[in-house]
Amino acid sequence: MKPKGKGDELLSCLIRAARRVEAPPFFAVRVAARAFQTPRPSVLTLLEGLAHRLVPVLATVAAVSVALALWFEEPDHAAGFSLLTEDAAAEQRIAQDYWDFWGSFGIPDPAERSLENAD
Amino acid sequence: MAATEGDLVQRSLEGDQGAFEEIVRRYQGLVLNIVYHYLGRNDIAEDIAQEVFVKLYSTLSRFDPTRSLKAWIGKITANQCIDELRRTKRQRLQLFSDFDERQAAGELLAQARSEQPLTEDQAEKAQKLLQSALGRLSPSERMAFVLHEMEDLPYSELAATMGTTELAARIRVSRSRKKLRKKLEELLDEA
Numbered sequence: 001m002k003p004k005g006k007g008d009e010l011l012s013c014l015i016r017a018a019r020r021v022e023a024p025p026f027f028a029v030r031v032a033a034r035a036f037q038t039p040r041p042s043v044l045t046l047l048e049g050l051a052h053r054l055v056p057v058l059a060t061v062a063a064v065s066v067a068l069a070l071w072f073e074e075p076d077h078a079a080g081f082s083l084l085t086e087d088a089a090a091e092q093r094i095a096q097d098y099w100d101f102w103g104s105f106g107i108p109d110p111a112e113r114s115l116e117n118a119d
Numbered sequence: 120m121a122a123t124e125g126d127l128v129q130r131s132l133e134g135d136q137g138a139f140e141e142i143v144r145r146y147q148g149l150v151l152n153i154v155y156h157y158l159g160r161n162d163i164a165e166d167i168a169q170e171v172f173v174k175l176y177s178t179l180s181r182f183d184p185t186r187s188l189k190a191w192i193g194k195i196t197a198n199q200c201i202d203e204l205r206r207t208k209r210q211r212l213q214l215f216s217d218f219d220e221r222q223a224a225g226e227l228l229a230q231a232r233s234e235q236p237l238t239e240d241q242a243e244k245a246q247k248l249l250q251s252a253l254g255r256l257s258p259s260e261r262m263a264f265v266l267h268e269m270e271d272l273p274y275s276e277l278a279a280t281m282g283t284t285e286l287a288a289r290i291r292v293s294r295s296r297k298k299l300r301k302k303l304e305e306l307l308d309e310a
Contacts (some may be wrong), residue, residue: 006228007300013231014252014303016267017245021151021164028143031169035176036136115146 125184132179143172146192149270153193156265157200158207159250167203171196186279193272193280197262206257223248224303225310252299260298263291 083112099109122130130138150171154164172194182191221243230241237245253261259280259281264282266272267288278288 005240005300005304007304008301009231010224010228010303010307011296011299012247013227013237015244015268016250017227017237018156018249019246020148021161021244023147023151023168024165027147027165027168028140031135031141031143031172032176034169035139035173036134037171038177095234 124188128179128182128184128188133175141178142284145261146189149189150192150196153196153265153270154200154254157262158203159253165258167199169201174199187276191270191277193266193276194282197280200262201258216252219249220248220251221306221310228307252302254293254304255297260291260295262287262300264295267292268296272293
């Protein structure tokens, strides 16, 4: 058998020395009485609990939906999302704004650059 | 003849408070000691044990009498302890901040080798050292160690309590032992 290392020796000593907690007198009587006073959850209370948990989730979903609806009310925002659709005019306008911004730092629109190269 | 667990459960469900008292009496030691060793706090062990039994009573109708009641109670206790640990994590970390672990480890090993019983002061140090070492394990490893090594729960019941396989339960206990041994060896080397 493999000899015990000092870590094992100390661990066994600690387990042996581990304090045992005794229940105080009448613990069982007290606890049983309390348990019997606490009503067992019925189906109704379980449903109530479930509803209680669902309310914050539903409220968050509703709040996010309203916020998104309001956000899309703004024409610019809606135009931004039209990049994902087929609104070519809005897409071009946004691309123009984008390259105007970078153009102010000296970074040219690659589309224009390729036109210049073609010339 | 002592009533079987199945009888006690059935009678409790029929409203026999005495039967439920008997269940509490049989398992109060188990629950109190799991709570105490897992959380390392005596001051709240009784309150948590009480919650465990109230929860046991409220879920008793879902208990499958072909299974072990001990494992069922162990599971409720483990869940209650983990909830409590989450709630009071910060307080626990500061519990033994002024305790010299290295000095205690050296002293306790010397005493164990001398085969003399521990003095009251040494028993107190052993308790703190054990709690401090257990605090370095993950919650599931700590629970596996407490249930198997300190409360003698066999691997089959440990697996049922922790909702895992017997092999996984064995691995958790073995891993926790290894970690504790390593930690204690480090302390002894530094002492």
